[in-house]
Amino acid sequence: PPPPAPPVPxxxxxxxxxxxxxxxxxxxxxxxxxxxxxxxxxxxxxxxxSSFKDFQEFEYMLDRGKSQCPAACAPGSCFFVLxxxxxxxxxxxxxxxxxxxxxxxxxxxxxxxxxxxxLEDAAREREELDKASPQKAAEEATRPSLFCVALMVPNxxxxxxxxxxxxxxxxxxxxxxxxxYSNESIPLNLTMEEVQEKAAKEWAMEQEREEARRKExxxxxxxxxxxxxxxALGALFGASAESAREVVxxxxxxxxxxxxxxxxxxxxxxxxRVLRRDAHLEPPRxxxxxxxxxxxxxxxxxxxALNTPIxxxxxxxxxxxxxxxxxxxxxKLDPDTMFMPERLRxxxxxRGGALAQEEPPTxxxxxxxxxxxxxxxxxxxxxxxxxxxxxxxxxxxGAPAKHGQEDWWMRSCxxxxxVQKVDAFNLLLEGAWACLERPSSWEPYxxxxxxxxxxxxxxxxxxxxxxxxxxxxxxPEVSSLxxxxxxxxxxxxxxx
Numbered sequence: 001p002p003p004p005a006p007p008v009p010x011x012x013x014x015x016x017x018x019x020x021x022x023x024x025x026x027x028x029x030x031x032x033x034x035x036x037x038x039x040x041x042x043x044x045x046x047x048x049x050s051s052f053k054d055f056q057e058f059e060y061m062l063d064r065g066k067s068q069c070p071a072a073c074a075p076g077s078c079f080f081v082l083x084x085x086x087x088x089x090x091x092x093x094x095x096x097x098x099x100x101x102x103x104x105x106x107x108x109x110x111x112x113x114x115x116x117x118x119l120e121d122a123a124r125e126r127e128e129l130d131k132a133s134p135q136k137a138a139e140e141a142t143r144p145s146l147f148c149v150a151l152m153v154p155n156x157x158x159x160x161x162x163x164x165x166x167x168x169x170x171x172x173x174x175x176x177x178x179x180x181y182s183n184e185s186i187p188l189n190l191t192m193e194e195v196q197e198k199a200a201k202e203w204a205m206e207q208e209r210e211e212a213r214r215k216e217x218x219x220x221x222x223x224x225x226x227x228x229x230x231x232a233l234g235a236l237f238g239a240s241a242e243s244a245r246e247v248v249x250x251x252x253x254x255x256x257x258x259x260x261x262x263x264x265x266x267x268x269x270x271x272x273r274v275l276r277r278d279a280h281l282e283p284p285r286x287x288x289x290x291x292x293x294x295x296x297x298x299x300x301x302x303x304x305a306l307n308t309p310i311x312x313x314x315x316x317x318x319x320x321x322x323x324x325x326x327x328x329x330x331x332k333l334d335p336d337t338m339f340m341p342e343r344l345r346x347x348x349x350x351r352g353g354a355l356a357q358e359e360p361p362t363x364x365x366x367x368x369x370x371x372x373x374x375x376x377x378x379x380x381x382x383x384x385x386x387x388x389x390x391x392x393x394x395x396x397x398g399a400p401a402k403h404g405q406e407d408w409w410m411r412s413c414x415x416x417x418x419v420q421k422v423d424a425f426n427l428l429l430e431g432a433w434a435c436l437e438r439p440s441s442w443e444p445y446x447x448x449x450x451x452x453x454x455x456x457x458x459x460x461x462x463x464x465x466x467x468x469x470x471x472x473x474x475x476p477e478v479s480s481l482x483x484x485x486x487x488x489x490x491x492x493x494x495x496x
Contacts, residue, residue, distance in 0.1 A: 012099040013073040017052045024069035028055045044084045053102060054080045061085050074105030081106040082445035083493070086438045093431040093439060093448065094464040107440075107447045111471070118470035119168060126169065144348045147179075147327035148172035150335050151314050152287075153294050154184040157460050158335035163190045164462045170469055172333050174341040177323035181288045181314055188287065288317055299404065306404035312396055319389050330385050332378040336458040337428075338468045339377065342477055343454040347424060348379075352482030354422040362387045364420035367411070368427040368455075369435035370487035375407030376457035377428050384419045391417040424483035429453040437488040442495040450475060451495070 016024040032055055036048050046054055053076035059067040061084075087093050087107035095108035150172055152158045162180060165171040166188050172178050180188060296307045318324055318332075329348055333339055347366075348355065354364075363384030367373050380388075388395065395401065395413035403409040414421065429451050431439050441451040449456055449471035456472070459465040488494040 011070065013071040013101040015053070015073050016056055016069060022068070024056065024059065024067050027059055027067040027069070028052060031055045031059070044080070046080060050079070051077050053077065057081060057085065057102060072102040073100055074102045074109070076102045076105075078102075078106035078110060079445065082440045082447070084438075086433075086440040087448055088431070088433060088439050090431070094459060094461070095467060096464075111446055111450065112467070113470040113474055115466045115470040118473050119466075122169070122473065144328045144345050145177075145326070146175040146329050146331055146341055146344065147177045147321070147323040148175035148331045148333060148339075148341070149179050149181065149314075149318050149321075150333045151290075151294070151310070152180050152182040152186070152335055154182055154186060159186055160462060161335045161460070161465060163188050163194075164465070167191055167194075168466075171337075171339045172331070172341075175331065177321075177327060179288050179318070179321055179323070181290050181317055183290050183292065183294050185287055185289065288321070290314065290317055304405050307406045308401065308404055308409040311406035311409070312401075315388070319385065324385060325382070328382055330380050330382070332375075333455075334376045334457065336460050336465070337376040338449070338456040338459055338465055338472070340454055340469075340472055343452070343481060344379065344427075346478055346481040347427070347454060347483060350480050350482045352480075353424075353485060354420075355483055359383060360418075360420050362418045362420065364422050365414055366424040366427050366483070367421045368424060370423070370425060371435060373407055373411040373421075374428060374430065374435060375405070375410075376430065377455040378407065378410060379427065380414075380419070384414070387417055387419055388413070422483060423485040425487060426452065426481070426484040427454045429456050431458065435488065436494060438494040442493055447471060452481070454481075 016022055016028065019025055020029075031043070032048070032050075032052070036043055036046060036050075040047075043055075043058060046058060053072040056069050056072045057076075057080050059069040060071050064070075081103050085103060087103070089103075091097060091099065092103055092107040095104075098104055098108070148171075150162065152162055162172075166173045167190060290313060292313070294310055296305045296310060298304065299306050318330070324330055329344075331339075331344065350356070359381060361383065363381040363386065365373070365378070365380040365384050368377060368379075394416050395409070398416060400409050400412035400416055403412055411421075425435075425437075428435070429437060429439070429448055431448070433439065439448045440446065441448060444450075449468040452475060456468050459468055486492055
């Protein structure tokens with residue numbers, strides 16, 4: 001049979017107030033006229049004055065199977081979207097394609113910060129800091145020092161993400177020291193214009209490959225249809241399949257010859273070779289070489305990367321770096337984590353909660369999730385790394401090594417060697433409810449990156465990363481930020 005034609009997708013959103021007899025409209029009217037008065041607690045902050053679209057979005061999120069409600073269309077009130085629903089899909093978290101929904105409008109359009117202006121403002125602030133008074137310089141000298149590290153996989157989005165961060169002085173490149181680890185020597189010190197040009201070329205190449213795949217599918221369908229006509233004519237006139245083929249001639253160039261697997265592989269290998277050649281046109285900057293592959297298998301209950309062996313090697317390399325012995329805190333970051341170093345300095349400077357107590361000789365680490373430390377950001381003290389250095393065998397050869405995911409291995413390791421855990425659930429905000437936290441900002445209700453967390457994850461392209469940073473840069477900074485040990489729950493509307 002031929003490959004199935006793609007179905008025509010239904011509208012992503014629809015305003016059901018204009019269709020009063022639809023089951024959705026009937027249910028929403030009942031909610032507004034009866035339900036909200038009889039059981040107001042069931043409606044998550046909606047009131048009798050809330051709009052039809054608010055109630056439609058409520059039904060869409062919580063009971064779309066029974067109510068038959070589609071997503072509400074923009075424009076409209078953002079209260080329910082940001083207070084309860086959150087930017088919980090990949091499209092809304094990354095602000096990918098505007099699908100016309102109220103949720104996308106609230107998460108991506110309504111409160112958007114101008115990235116270019118934010119970058120210019122940040123550059124001016126850095127210039128002013130460079131001209132700071134001796135008193136200001138003395139204050140800067142007493143702040144907690146950060147050594148930030150990341151593992152970068154070559155020929156992936158991680159390269160251009162880190163290049164863009166370095167070009168703008170953002171993320172890990174705002175730390176006192178930094179090092180990027182990889183198994184290929186790749187230049188990071190590109191200008192922002194070079195990074196954007198490189199990303200645009202790679203995007204165009206991907207679009208060409210996608211168009212080639214679509215054309216190949218169309219050709220396959222056309223070939224199947226022509227073959228069916230030939231067979232039908234042959235059966236009708238009693239001709240052989242070969243003579244039928246002469247009756248229905250294929251116009252020259254109608255069917256594009258498709259390369260075999262070896263040709264495709266050769267073309268892809270050549271593309272990778274050119275990319276690697278271009279990557280070496282400039283000398284690398286602060287890339288620490290790791291031998292062996294960085295490829296990992298996937299598995300476990302959630303089909304996550306089984307990357308513990310790689311990160312065992314990674315931490316061995318980190319311990320060799322001179323900055324690891326002089327920095328107050330070591331911060332491991334995923335390249336797609338949007339990180340605000342000044343917020344982390346304010347957090348570890350805090351004298352509230354567990355951080356007010358004297359650090360134990362074995363050191364401490366910050367736990368970013370009540371379910372256990374998640375890997376997009378891992379923060380440990382200099383003493384904690386020293387304890388790991390002394391007792392590495394317990395973690396590499398003992399029970400912790402049985403855990404395939406590196407963050408699970410790391411937190412099990414710290415427990416085994418006696419490193420103190422400090423809950424700081426305001427360290428990280430993740431998409432898709434990864435730690436059961438609502439993907440939005442709380443009081444005031446805004447998109448996720450307006451929240452006061454230290455880091456946000458994941459953002460796998462430059463545009464979404466920079467937009468998150470620009471939004472976060474509008475939030476006033478504080479000199480001290482106490483660790484939050486209040487897990488996401490109904491009483492705090494699922495905000496850590």
